[in-house]
Every structure is written in structure tokens, then in C-alpha cells.
Amino acid sequence: MSDAGNDVPTWVFGYGSLIYKADFPYLERRAAHVEGWARRFWQGSHDHRGTPQRPGRVVTLVPAPQALCAGVAYSVAPAVFDHLDHREKNGYRRIGLALRFADGGTAQGVAYVAAPGNEAYLGPAPEAEIARHIAAAAGPSGSNRDYLLQLAAALRALGDEDPHVFAIERALLALP
Numbered sequence: 001m002s003d004a005g006n007d008v009p010t011w012v013f014g015y016g017s018l019i020y021k022a023d024f025p026y027l028e029r030r031a032a033h034v035e036g037w038a039r040r041f042w043q044g045s046h047d048h049r050g051t052p053q054r055p056g057r058v059v060t061l062v063p064a065p066q067a068l069c070a071g072v073a074y075s076v077a078p079a080v081f082d083h084l085d086h087r088e089k090n091g092y093r094r095i096g097l098a099l100r101f102a103d104g105g106t107a108q109g110v111a112y113v114a115a116p117g118n119e120a121y122l123g124p125a126p127e128a129e130i131a132r133h134i135a136a137a138a139g140p141s142g143s144n145r146d147y148l149l150q151l152a153a154a155l156r157a158l159g160d161e162d163p164h165v166f167a168i169e170r171a172l173l174a175l176p
């Protein structure tokens, strides 16, 4: 007899590379947002877009009472978390949160959030400085520049206006 509880799909909210790089099987993909969180390039990347010696900068969610963060929600089978936990292992932890789908309705889901104090955390910096940092970093998954540009393009495709991401993109594209 199968354990039905082990087959129940879970919604995973992606707000960074999970928006544009879905290298895992999913049952459904829906535009969604979470309230009370803001996307910030405050997490270091030792294993994807940088190295331990020269970390890249990637996004995490930070609590922000008035904010709303747009992304995509994937409905995934429990077995997919083996892959996702490995992919997001550099300082991210799964947290539960409430999702609102762009076409209506809500659901409980999880997101990978890198909290202050994790081994790769970098914290806030001026957006121009973040852009210079990103321009110079690369790791096993590719350049940090591509991470930023692909994220910005994916957010535009969702119709999202993220001032933090777009300001860093503008600053990076203006670099000599």
C-alpha cells in the first residue's frame, strides 16, 4: 500500500533563478506573488555564480511589511525536494509562506530563503556597488551577470516592476 501522504504535491515559490531555470519536473507553473517580502541581491553565491574565494551575489527574500514580491509557483512532487535542497544548499532554508496566484486564489507553499548569518550571506550594499560586484563574478553555473540579466528579463515577462533588480541591471549595463 502506498503512503498517500508522500505523494501530495507542494507549491514552491521561485523568485530568483527558479523563475527562469526550472531544471526539475513540475505538475503546474503559475505566476504568483508573496506579500510582506522583498527580493534583494544580498546573498553570496559560492557554488553557482561565484566561488568561495570570489562569491557572486544572488537574491534572497527579506521581510518588508508593505512589499510584494512577484515570481512563479511550481507544484512539485515531494521527491523533487532532493534536487531543490541540493541546488539551494548554499545558505538557503525552506520556509512556509502564503502565495497569491496572479489569476486568483491563494495557497500555502514554501520558498528558499537565505537569512542573515548564513555562511554565504553578504547583506545590503548600494545598488551601484552590487552591480560592480555582479559584473566581476562567475561560478560553475555561469556568470553572475547572466543571472541578473535573465532574472530581469523573466520579471519583465511576468509584467513585474522590481525597482531594486532593475536599478542594478541599469547600473551594470552602464559600466564601461
Ligand code: SIN
Binding pocket: 013, 014, 015, 016, 017, 018, 019, 058, 059, 060, 088, 111, 112
Ligand atoms: C529562488 O529562485 O527562488 C531562490 C534563489 C535562487 O536560486 O536564485
